Amino acid sequence: MKVSARLLLAGSVSLCGLPVLAQTDELRQAQEAFTKRNYADSLKLAEPLAAQGDNGARVLVARMKLGGLGTIKDEVAAAALLKAAAEADHAPAQVLYAAQVYQGNGVKKDQAAAMAWYRKAAELGDADGQVAYGGCLLSGLCGLPKDEAQGLPWVRKAAEQGNPNGQTRLGDVYTRGEGVEKDPIAAVDWYRKAAHQLYPRGERQLGIAYANGQGVAVDPEEALKWLQAAAYQRDSLAQEWVGSFFERGRAVVPDPVKALTWYLVASSRDSRDSLKTAIERVRGKLSATQQAEAQTKASQWPVVAEQIRALLAVAPAGTVKPESATPGAVAVTAVAPSRSSGTGFVVGTQSTFVVTNHHVIANCKSLRILPQDLPATVKVKDAKNDLAALEVPGLGLTPLKLRSGRGVRPGDDLIVLGFPLSGLLASGPGVSTGTLTNLGGINNDTSRYQISAPVQPGNSGGPVLDLHGQVIGVVVAQINAVGVSQATGSIPQNINFAVSNNTLTGFLDASGLDYGSSQLQADAKAKRMSAADVAQQAKRSTVKVECRPD
Structure with a gap:
């Protein structure tokens, strides 16, 4: 059964999310170089430390090898590094190694073993491990039987640590009534916490709440603000929602060219039937020239100035970004x-x-x-x-x-x-x-x-x-x-x-x-x-x- 990418968020190589566990100046420098995308410099600094058994360096080098960042892509070598760090009780390594085991990247695919590693990380207090393991229990996915009573506490622990994925998942719990009474107001509260860290799914869910009046009063302008922020962070569901706003003229002047542009952008990342239907519906309203314009805009997306404007709209000046917040949040700090x-x-x-x-x-x-x-x-x-x-x-x-x-x-x-x-x-x-x-x-x-x-x-x-x-x-x-x-x-x-x-x-x-x-x-x-x-x-x-x- 397919597991969402957000549930196994540590399974993909991102440009952020590095554990702040630096033990040496060299590792700190390597982490900073990675964050700035200076991968060759980061690798040069981190590889000797990894060879000496530094677990933070092992994770850093593994991330680069998984993504082919500054080096040749090598999932087998990455998995070996992660396994060594995971066996040394390095929780961030356990989370990332679990994702590789679950997906079969560089190592034999094994759902049960992956879940065991997620649980080890969760028990060590790692929020990513907690939300991954607890989320699988809540949903009955990942080869685990559905157990809301066992899954909810793990997700709550992650959320209470300030983990935006955990906060969004806990919002889902209250939206769906998973082990608790449905409570749209509580759901919005948790979505908002994640959204304020500029976590795309939290932004999207908060935007949907404003669009539908779930837990808050209907507010199309506020909805579009949050949906656009998520859309510009490549959340395809949010992109579809933004397209629908331009198609229907909610909070904006109707603009079928912009609507089609957003639908096309979303379809490049997702093949949902609803997107195919929306694209055909809007195309039927446009001339060949307008369709070509939308296609060109979609191929050139995003316009950086528009992207930054959308992100700044949800990051008011003076907002303090906690040190525990997921690295990489785009904010005014x-x-x-x-x-x-x-x-x-x-x-x-x-x-x-x-x-x-x-x-x-x-x-x-x-x-x-x-x-x-x-x-x-x-x-x-x-x-x-x-x-x-x-x-x-x-x-x-x-x-x-x-x-x-x-x-x-x-x-x-x-x-x-x-x-x-x-x-x-x-x-x-x-x-x-x-x-x-x-x-x-x-x-x-x-x-x-x-x-x-x-x-x-x-x-x-x-x-x-x-x-x-x-x-x-x-x-x-x-x-x-x-x-x-x-x-x-x-x-x-x-x-x-x-x-x-x-x-x-x-x-x-x-x-x-x-x-x-x-x-x-x-x-x-x-x-x-x-x-x-x-x-x-x-x-x-x-x-x-x-x-x-x-």
Whole structure:
């Protein structure tokens, strides 16, 4: 009996999903090279480690041999590497080896043995193993008898670990009533968790829920947004749904050429009868010229700009992508590092306070301002706009002024300060330069600017300054460039975001906090400076905000 590719997700070689189990600098470098598709470099680094028995390296080399990435495709050699790592109780290897055994790739096909390996991985706490084994039990597939009581706990464990495949499968459980009462609201909740990690099947199922009003109110626009995101990640069912929206004019103007394009794209990956019927139905409405146009567009699909736009539509700025999320998710990632430290800057007139991002201070039991090592308390916060103001008695730093008067324009030069990659880079504030590229963020969100200045984890909450040394925004988020590359094949360059100056001043005004501003036309001290001079001046007002568990 056929098992879905999503159920045995580890069975295919992807550009992501590498276990983060690096034991050496060489293995970390090999994994990074693999993620960037520098397969020859990755193989050169990983093969000696694999030969020495490093299980993470064995898995990495096996993935490349399975896909013929940077080397000759060799399923037998890959299976041997995976088996060795699996026998050493390396759970990710057990999952991948189970998939090879199940499919008979480089090793004798054996369903029972495959399921045994999935169970071993599940028992070791591997979420992929849990959802694969539990999903087979729930469905009565893979040579296992149907046992919802045994399968559901495994799938739930995977979902609760944040595994998007497990979350989507648990959503299916509530949709279908597998071992539980049907609960469309709970189903949507789990689909949404997966969709927020930009997991295609989770996006598709969430889109279908909005289209049909299952667990949520009918909302064609919201449905199309999620369905397109999944469709652009090559989910053929979502592609068929998008085609139907253009055919019927749901949330869009009817466009039979676009409908046929999507149906043709979907049919290149799936031969469902419903697709064949849809293609013939729409073709009957089009001229030969229109049919040829659709065929050409399908052959040239995807248009990268449209693909990125669809993915960004479901990845709002400020969304924090958990470290446990499946690698490769295309997201706009809030740039506070995992240790919950970020950047802040001093503003104020009568008394001073530190401005930073809300996500930097969220869920912190205590806050310290460094390098002064002073305690801070949250005076006011705004989760929606991702802003917070902190009180820091005794800080005594020179406050920055906010720009007022003439607004900023695309093309204006800017400087960003922050404490990126805490623990890896130098301890002082780092400086980067760039331009303001757009006055709106994702989906024309006017509370954000798009900036080209490079930012890294830890820059969150840092000041964005003009060449007069005045604050024009607050760093908030960066594009997950590797994730976009993996989904689109195109690497976005320096697409980052800042809270706009208008949003910042509105936040401070609404909070009743005094702050200093400067109008370029009237302030004699607002002289244009070099980027280095702006940075030198602003460093005296920029601090590191550290979250502590005590």
